[in-house]
Amino acid sequence: MLLSLLSAPAEINMYRIGELAIRCDVTADTIRFYEKSGLLSPAVRNASGYRLYSEADKAKVRFIRRAKNTGFTLQEISELLSIRVDPQHHTCGEVKTIADDKIVELEHRIRELKRFQTSLVSLSEKCCGGEDSATGCSILDALEDH
Structure with missing residues (x-):
């Protein structure tokens, strides 16, 4: 339809x-x-x-x-639309490849986000979070390039 x-x-x-x-x-x-x-x-x-x-x-x-x-990104959507408009000249495998590539990309991003989360939790746990000056803040010190 x-x-x-x-x-x-x-x-x-x-x-x-x-x-x-x-x-x-x-x-x-x-x-x-x-x-x-x-x-x-x-x-x-x-x-x-x-x-x-x-x-x-x-x-x-x-x-x-x-x-x-x-x-899907705009580029991927454009590809999907071109296949959808003219499906007789494309295969279901082409569409599946686009979806599978997106899955791989998302899995990579999820792993990266989990690494970020682990790093941030570690930084946060080491910080006192008190009302003192941030001159000795462990988070800022850890992010500083020594």
């Missing part, structure tokens, strides 16, 4: 930017940003100059939002 909405011509239901934003639970600035980033085609404009968006645009914004909430 998403494929048909992403590639369908403009339909009768047209939304101004604020209406689309509400329906997709994003801000109008977010929609403008997606347009600037090339994730969303520039909207058609009515005679008054208002941007008008179709059901296909609504489906695309929702797709982008869900992909972003899953942790």
Whole structure:
């Protein structure tokens, strides 16, 4: 269904930017940003100059939002969208590779964040946390380049 909405011509239901934003639970600035980033085609404009968006645009914004909430970058979302619009020329394996690469990246970031946490806990445990001057603060001393 998403494929048909992403590639369908403009339909009768047209939304101004604020209406689309509400329906997709994003801000109008977010929609403008997606347009600037090339994730969303520039909207058609009515005679008054208002941007008008179709059901296909609504489906695309929702797709982008869900992909972003899953942790994909704008570049990765762009790749996913290009595959989604033309799936017969791509494989499920290509999509899985994008997801698997994201998993590896997240696992690396999680390990890095855990190292940060361990270091911060160690620093915090060594600090008295008192009301005295910070001139002898163990956290500042540990961070100082000796």
